[in-house]
Amino acid sequence: MKIDLLVAEIGSTTTVINAFSDIHTDHPEFLGQGQAPTSVLEGDVKIGLNGAIEDFKRNIGISNLVYDEMLATSSAAGGLKMSVHGLVYDMTVRAAKEAALGAGAIIHKVTGGRLRKTDINKIKEVNPNLILIAGGVDYGEREIALNNAELIADAGILTPIVYAGNIENQEEIREIFKDKPNKLYIVDNVYPKIDQLNIEPTRKVIQMAFEEHIIHAPGMSKIRELVTGPIIPTPGAVMEASKVLKEAIGDLITLDVGGATTDLHSVTEGSEEINRILISPEPIAKRTVEGDLGVYVNMRNIVERIGKEVLTKKMDCDINALMERHKPIPDTKELIKFVELLTEEAAFTAVYRHAGKLRNLYGPSGKKTFAEGKDLTNVKWIIGTGGALTRLPDRVNILKKIAIQNKGDYLLPKKEAKVLIDNHYIMASLGVLSKKYPEAALSLMKQSLEID
Structure with missing residues (x-):
């Protein structure tokens, strides 16, 4: 059997595969679902993925399966672990936290103001997949975000960094991490003016960084080879x-x-x-x-x-x-x-x-x-x-x-x-599908929700 697209949801305990056909038409169809235990402990999440595909084949009674594309979501290996560091808790810290949560992160450490030695120790203990540094409205306070960036850079923490603070600091932030192994992402300020949020640019970069660098679960590199679109x-x-x-x-x-x-x-x-x-x-x-x-x-x-x-x-x-x-x-x-x-x-x-x-x-x-x-x-x-x-x-x-x-x-x-x-239990799959096929994703969502 040949189908258009599979979406794998690689969870911490279960891997689910959802199959779709007629994605390129006005009438896309959800074909069914298969699931199997996620195989992180076996050293290769591909085992669980193959098990879910086999379960899907059994569920719809086919022996062979050929598909054009595969997309994926993942919360395996603890999901997207982040730490967030801003200036004032009710302002830049909260804005940065909203961006991280909206991108699908699990936040393990949040700080406001200058980082202390105990904070650096905690970051090392958590070992986040991404560190988000913010602080200061545009053309406002500069020193604390720079101080925090220097402390993280000098601590030997290798985690990728997203900087989303005062735009005046961008050049110095690049300089701080110039000779460091950290991958650096610089985006627009999450809190550019008092009482103004600008979350979407940071949210998008966090998801991109997750896909590029953060697939740490055993065997995820093999999944990346199979997947033809985004993993979020x-x-x-x-x-x-x-x-x-x-x-x-x-x-x-x-x-x-x-x-x-x-x-x-x-x-x-x-x-x-x-x-x-x-x-x-x-x-x-x-x-x-x-x-x-x-x-x-x-x-x-x-x-x-x-x-x-x-x-x-x-x-x-x-x-x-x-x-x-x-x-x-x-x-x-x-x-x-x-x-x-x-x-x-x-x-x-x-x-x-x-x-x-x-x-x-x-x-x-x-x-x-x-x-x-x-x-x-x-x-x-x-x-x-x-x-x-x-x-x-x-x-x-x-x-x-x-x-x-x-x-x-x-x-x-x-x-x-x-x-x-969500009767078909496919919202997460349709979220990643919407990145590439928004019209098909909306049609399939309406089918699952049983609305016109």
Whole structure:
């Protein structure tokens, strides 16, 4: 059988392959999926990839497979690990962090101001795939970013560097790393003026750097030989899909409750009313990662948030015994119900942490109301992707409840927001596919979401 394109999602535990045909027509088709354990521990992720291809062939009943192109996303070997270093935490540091998260990074170290010896030691311990240095608005403060660059350069850290700070420093930054082995990327300032974000150039360079230098999982060089298009971090691919979809159907959030983390991507300008009273700028496309909210690896964190007594009443069983029987993929009615309760708590918590809030400040002229953080009140669509929110029986109701939680001061989606499910579980694949075939990716997304 000959098909147009395969997209491999090389995860930390599972490798998934998605197959597509008629990519060059107005009616592209999703053919099916195969999966296998990711083979990082065997020293070659290609083994897992071949296993996923074999599983796909079995699933659709073919013995031979020929394909024209292969694209890939990866979160193997810990994903894209980064450290981020800026000037003022609420300004350049936050802007740099937004750019890194939006590109699909996992941030292991964040600093504001001058780096200390302990910070350098921590960077060495983390051993990030990329280091992002920012600091200073354009033609503003210069010294701290230069100081931080010199400390990193002199510490013998070989990691590629992205500089996205004050443009006046660019020449000196080149000079600092001129004789160093670090690959250096220089981009426009992520925070060029007070209250102005410029995240997209940095986000694009981070994904490019990931593809060029950061494929550290064993055997990834062999995957690079097979792949004919881009390889980007899996969370970054979900963001790309969300951005393409937003242009077509309107403001949205995409929620992925996983075994270890819960990711939330929002793509919305917010409402004019809230923008007028916003204290500091927010990116249109924003991603947050809740590292403590996972329905398998971090199950106990969510159980503690809900409370064992509450869960005992809802489940009518011994919660401790149930937790011992818990599996990555629930296979009994009791375990499915348990995971649905965990998923609901993870989803609600992630949305509350992601969303902004109204704040009242009191002064000589009385009370004034300001907004802080990301405004989700204009969101028209709540999209579920990932294992839990595409496979659990109660997935739609879990997401519907988000839109009726809008009480108090949080800037949450309103009750008019509608729920969509990535039924084929292919959003990440379509994100990377959209880099090369945006029209086909949008058509396939609409098919998976079951919308016109």
